[in-house]
Amino acid sequence: MPRATFTFLNHACFMVRTEAALLVCDPWLEGPVLDDAWSLVDDSSRNAALLETLNAAGVPVYIWCSRAQPDHFPLPFLRRFRSEFRGIATFLYRPGRDMRIGEELRRLRLPLAECPDGVTVALAGDLRLTALANGDGDTACLIDCAGRSILNLGDRALATAAECQAAAPRIGKATSRIDLLLTGFGSMGWCGNPEQFALREGAAKAAVERLAAQVERFRPKLVLPIASFARFARADNVWLNGGRMAPRELLEASRLDGVRGVVRFLPPGASIDLQRDTPGTLAAVHERALEHWTERWRKRPPPLPRPPQASLGELKAAFARYCERVTAGMHVLPRLLEAVGPLRPLVLHLPDLRQTVELSYRHGFRLRPRMDGEQRAAHVAMFSGTALQLLRAEDGFDTVYAGGCFWTLRRSGLSTFGRFFLPQRMGRRGADRRRPLKMGGYLWRALVGRMARQLQAALR
Incomplete structure (x- = not known):
């Protein structure tokens, strides 16, 4: 046998x-x-x-x-x-x-x-x-x-x-x-x-x-x-x-x-x-x-250190390169999606820098003025070194999301975070302008999934 x-x-x-x-x-x-x-x-x-x-x-x-x-x-x-x-x-x-x-x-x-x-x-x-x-x-x-x-x-x-x-x-x-x-x-x-x-x-x-x-x-x-x-x-x-x-x-x-x-x-x-x-x-x-x-x-070993602190200049440059990569794969699609509404600018709080920034496909990297309650106005928060990895790596969103090295500051924070980096995830999965049918299918599934989640929330 x-x-x-x-x-x-x-x-x-x-x-x-x-x-x-x-x-x-x-x-x-x-x-x-x-x-x-x-x-x-x-x-x-x-x-x-x-x-x-x-x-x-x-x-x-x-x-x-x-x-x-x-x-x-x-x-x-x-x-x-x-x-x-x-x-x-x-x-x-x-x-x-x-x-x-x-x-x-x-x-x-x-x-x-x-x-x-x-x-x-x-x-x-x-x-x-x-x-x-x-x-x-x-x-x-x-x-x-x-x-x-x-x-x-x-x-x-x-x-x-x-x-x-x-x-x-x-x-x-x-x-x-x-x-x-x-x-x-x-x-x-x-x-x-x-x-x-x-x-x-x-x-x-x-x-x-x-x-x-x-x-x-x-x-x-x-x-x-x-x-x-x-x-x-x-x-x-x-x-x-x-x-x-x-x-x-x-x-x-x-x-x-x-x-x-x-x-x-x-x-x-x-x-x-x-x-x-x-x-x-x-x-x-x-x-x-x-x-x-x-x-x-x-047995709980001491936690590993988070990534070294990044400067606002490094983050701005990294976001510019990120947008270049996304544009090369999808042309004007991210800007269009942000203009018509499926994507929204991401407001990100950086506690180690005590700063809040806005990431936008249409308007680029913008520093929010320091104001009382500005942290609560952000969608998510993470340390600046994590944000730099998020923007530099080709799989930055998947890595940061799976790693859980962030926290939300609004009820809509998690969904806004995920939708903003949809173009990056599509590119990593081959759903870009070289494969228009696959890109369309990915967008359609994302839209249907969003509508289903909104319906479930409304019925609760």
Whole structure:
């Protein structure tokens, strides 16, 4: 009978090994990401150790990248892989709205293969992978090997019972049962200002509900939580750790009473036999894992420093270059969208400079006069070094938003912030004037999404 093993490496990274191939998923194993905004809860894993394993495997290696965010697609690992790996390897990704994974892999001259949405791709031997689109740029996947099916939902897919119900027929076409479910148990998204602790408690409860709904709908034989073993690491975002559940706290939630028996945690480096292991046989390693993660959750290293302070001159120059890049990709579209209303100038408060500035596609970078209450008139606040990264980096908005290194000052602050940088996000996803149909589709989805949110708010 064919044999297959599953090894949890860290955070969202794991390895599936069969007699004919080895599959690694989302290899973030060391170092902070998102400009030091996130770090691993357990920092003991190393890229060098994984590369040593891959070099010694003696079988074809496949590396699945679920999305372009650096906790799933870490550039330091990719660069080291390119220089040190000595075998046969193929990087796998789903082509779709987000083109960054394919573009970066081609730039690094790494071998790649596309896995179209819903298409089962044969890898080597009996190892197969089916990509499952989940929103803008996100991808879940179904892995088949040695007669076992692994559904990897990561930390975003299928957040409600209704979404699970809607996805079930599609997943059912690819497999008749789920032997192993991999899913997150906590959100790493921005979730309120420092004083808004209730929002973070609500997000933790939603994560519990998400896990319970997935298990109840798909009835897996075993559930391994992954993709939630990171913490907010910088001095200007550590408040977002408040309210997040540690593994043992998660299992104590009453909502999991009916499904707790199939949930098992693993420490980094632990392996299971996909043919033989059950929740019962994993009870001992599960208890050791809970002790391990409890200790790691309690260990709170000093926060990393925020980026060095930037001057107003640096910010003004960076915004001018940002506008040049956006104009090159979209011509007058950002100015037009701001003129007719979908985009609004962004008012940004810089507490370390004690200044408030306005960013506008039509009027450029403008300093607001100092006035009483001017901070409250801003949409969002962030330190000047973060603002400089926001404007300089090609993925500045995605990095700052995911890192959570800002806070809102108006009810409309978050939505205004996101809409203002819509042109940057479109350009990063290939929706520019070179692809007018894709650009139009992206704008249409953004408009429909905004209208839906406004309708929901009006009905509350």
